[in-house]
Amino acid sequence: MELDMYNELQKIWGTIPIDENAKNEDFDLQLQKKILDVFHVGDYYYFTMNVRKSLMENVSSEVEKVLGYPSEKITLAFLGSIMHPDDLPYFLNFEVAITNFFNGMSGAKLFRYKVQYDFRLKKANGEYIRLLNQFVIIEHDEENVRTFVINTDISHLKKETKPLLSFIGMEGEPSYYNVDVQNIFKPTKPFFTNREKDILRALAKGMNSVEISEAFCISKHTVDSHRKNMLQKTNAKSTSEILGIAYNNGWV
Incomplete structure (x- = not known):
């Protein structure tokens, strides 16, 4: 039986409690746009x-630049229609785990968690691209x-096909990387130090x-030492390979 993303999501999200009343007063959309323009890597x-x-x-x-469709065409049902069929079960399982x-x-x-996972969508030209989906x-x-x-x-960073789910803790909360959706509450230790993430x-x-x-405000020798450590940790042979591994695993 073919999965209907829109209807399945409504069932999943329908289990969210209604007795919670909270708003992130610190969230500033205009500030987020500025941060994205300066720091984000890749088209988004x-x-x-x-x-x-x-x-x-x-x-x-x-x-429109990323997918080739005008913004007014983008709805949840439409995204479901262009999601790679192999990724749809992962997507729905992730949403159950997230809920x-x-x-x-x-x-x-x-408000102290960023959630991220990936999936493939079909562009207007028929090509599939892999997107990292992140939200707060x-x-x-x-x-x-x-x-x-x-x-x-x-x-350009992730070639393997298996989508991955991570919960990134902020403000001191623990992180859960590449979680098994059948056992999502097993925290993992950060792979990179905060300084390594900065670099x-x-x-x-x-x-x-x-x-x-x-x-x-650190020495070049210190930077090079961190880069060497990251190569050893990941068994990577180049900076671009480290970045690819880091993005694939939700470490940055």
């Missing part, structure tokens, strides 16, 4: 998902559950060791 688009109403809101114009994960939380803790909850009450979502083209992000922007050392 963003939107707000009203989970309660299964409605995509404020789809950014960049979606269960957040149903066990309340208040400000809801920005509102949760009886009428609306809203998330801010970013979809980034990572086709990875700088490398992703095309900065060299000298520029990174100046930006973080």
Whole structure:
């Protein structure tokens, strides 16, 4: 039986409690746009998902550059129609796991996690690309559950076909990387240190060791030592390979 993403999501999201009333007052959409323009790697688009109403809101114009469709055409049902059929079961299983994960939380803790997983969508020209789907909850009450979502083209970074799900903890919360959706509550230790993550992000922007050392007020020798450590940790042979591995596993 063929899966209907839209209807299945409505069933999954219908289990979200209605007695929670919380809003992330620190979320600033305009600030998020500026941060994306400066720091994001790869082509991307963003939107707000009203989970309660299964409605995509404020789809950014960049979606046309990434997928080839005008923003007004992008709906949840349409995305379901262009998702790779092999990825749809992963997507729905992830959404079950995500809903269960957040149903066990309340208040400000809801806003302390970034969720990310990947899937493939078909562009207007018929080509499939792999997108990294990342979101944070920005509102949760009886009428609306809203998330801010970013979809980034990572086709050049991830070649294997198995989608992965991670919960990235913020403000001291634990992270859960590449979780088994049958056993999602087993935390994993961070693979890279915070400094290594800083250096990875700088490398992703095309900065060299000298520029990174100046930006973080550390010596070039220290930067090179971190880069060497990351090569050893990942068994990678180049910076681009490290970045690919890091994005695939949700480490940055």
